[in-house]
Amino acid sequence: MRILIIGGGAIGSATALFLKRLGGARVDVQVVERDSTYARASSALSAGSIRQQFSTPLNIAMSRFGFEVIGSAADEWLSVDGEPVELDFVPSGYLFLATEGGKATLAANHAVQTRAGADVLWLEPGALAPRFPWLSAEGLAAATLGLSHEGWFDGYSFARALRRKAVSLGAQYRQAAVTGLRRSGDRLTSAQLDDGTVLEADAFVNAAGPWAREAASMCGVEVPVFARRRTVFALGCPTPLPRTPLVIDPSGVWFRSEGAGFIAGWSPGAGQEDPDDLPLDADLTLFEDVLWPALAARVPAFEALRVQRAWAGYYEVNPFDHNAWIGPHPDIANFVQANGFSGHGLQHAPAAGRGVAEWLLHGRYEALDLSPLHMDRWRRNAPYLERNVI
Ligand SMILES: Cc1cc2nc3c(=O)[nH]c(=O)nc-3n(C[C@H](O)[C@H](O)[C@H](O)COP(=O)(O)OP(=O)(O)OC[C@H]3O[C@@H](n4cnc5c(N)ncnc54)[C@H](O)[C@@H]3O)c2cc1C
Missing domain, CATH: 3.50.50.60 (FAD/NAD(P)-binding domain)
Incomplete structure (x- = not known):
């Protein structure tokens, strides 16, 4: 064959x-x-x-x-x-954050995950500060944290x-x-x-x-299948912070530790999709316009973030x-x-x-x-x- x-x-x-x-x-x-x-x-x-x-x-x-x-x-x-x-695998959870508007979806997803045997913890807003003192729980109604089988490489x-x-x-x-x-x-x-x-x-x-x-x-x-550009920013933070999980903010902005710094990006929500097949140049305006405000609001220490480099790749989107x-x-x-x-x-x-x-x-x-x-x-x-x- x-x-x-x-x-x-x-x-x-x-x-x-x-x-x-x-x-x-x-x-x-x-x-x-x-x-x-x-x-x-x-x-x-x-x-x-x-x-x-x-x-x-x-x-x-x-x-x-x-x-x-x-x-x-x-x-x-x-x-x-x-x-x-050598894949440099780092075991670490994802932390999904939800506002009141997103809480029902988060709960429905959590139920599916639990039934499927995934080790995912439900967190009320009051449980966030003791675990993640660097995170602002402002506007949050719930969160889920993966306890195993998650990470990056x-x-x-x-x-x-x-x-x-x-x-x-x-x-x-x-x-x-x-x-x-x-x-x-x-x-x-x-x-x-x-x-x-x-x-x-x-x-x-x-x-x-x-x-x-x-x-x-x-x-x-x-x-x-449509090629949609996504820009990833590598960031340095002069204010010392512990390693973070991969945090998914309700704004669509995500970030996680990467080496001594962080990487972050943004997924446009419904109705915000960008055109197909844009050139693979990093969209640097995205940091000032979208990422930084959301990141600094969620993690006050991120007010001092510095962009070290950025790159773009295509999501292969099935809309x-x-x-x-x-x-x-x-x-x-x-x-x-x-x-x-x-x-x-x-x-x-x-x-x-x-x-x-x-x-x-x-x-x-x-x-x-x-x-x-x-x-x-x-x-x-x-x-x-x-x-x-x-
Ligand atoms: C910024 C970003 C972040 C992401 N984060 C994650 C993540 O955290 N976790 C995750 O699981 N996934 C993530 N993804 C998605 C993941 O990278 C892709 O789903 C995955 O790499 C797709 O693999 P692929 O082999 O289909 O595509 P590709 O790696 O793009 O490979 C397709 C290959 O096909 C070749 N090709 C195309 N047309 C032809 C042709 N006509 N003739 C010969 N060769 C051809 C291309 O040269 C290319 O090498 C991310 C993607 C991006 C862009």
Whole structure:
């Protein structure tokens, strides 16, 4: 069986890894990646964090497996020739903060998380000051804190480790851009590359990240994924502060410790979305206009923050329900999707890669049923909504 994967970021590489792990010599895996430096790839530009605090049981289960591969057993899954895997994993919780208006949603999410076995603590505002004396509880009605299976890591190293492991198992990477996909009826037959090569395959995986819609358009089908720029700021704070969890403020601003300083960003809320495909230049005005006021209001010591550097990457947004598209395209069964992760794809790469590999090799899911993420939900207009989008 020949599988061609478009895109060798974390998702494409995790898919390659699991295809070889589960399929061995009976599967030929070609990963076509146009830029092996990953300069614009989301996997290299992310905030590299993992959480249990989602609003659907499936996303929680996907993170649970992600935590195993990234956090607790990285050597077991990713080591090549016995070399230790260095992902700089920092175990630390997310702290979600809610106003009165957001309290019911926070409670509903917390109930889902608790039922799914996630170790998440509910905190009334009065419980915040003893735990986090540096935080202002002004305007807050409740909070939740992840007590285990959350943290952060180096996203670029993780994507590299997935690739290295996939290669060690026999996957082949080719540096080229896919520029065309040939279709015969309801099947794809070959991919045209920009170096003139035509590669035939039995199935094709769309792991093109923020460019998944563009890849799909090469065979005349729609995949609603949009590249939305997100700027991350690295910050220094002259006022000494203890290490913080990854704090999600009701304003949409988030921050967490990073080394001796902090990183922070902002997720626009409904109706605030920015245009697609903006150039990947950091939006420096965002700090003064949006981040600083919110950060200084929440953490008085942040009044003294200094921007050290900033970078931008693309969220690969699925505006339909902010969840991934996984599985066969409704119009082309052998064009399998693994995209649209809407900002949580790094932590879900292991579960997505394993699921896509199972689907391709066995025609069904074995470890975790990913069928709620199939694209037919779009056709049926039945969103599988993720409410906790950061
Ligand atoms: C600022 C920011 C913060 C984030 N924070 C987190 C976080 O904390 N936790 C988390 O889990 N996720 C986070 N994410 C999301 C996460 O980074 C992505 O969901 C994930 O990296 C997607 O991986 P991918 O492999 O699909 O995409 P990418 O890493 O973008 O890889 C896609 C690859 O496809 C290649 N490609 C595209 N088209 C073609 C073509 N035609 N031919 C050949 N190659 C092609 C590209 O070159 C690229 O390398 C964040 C993202 C951003 C931008």
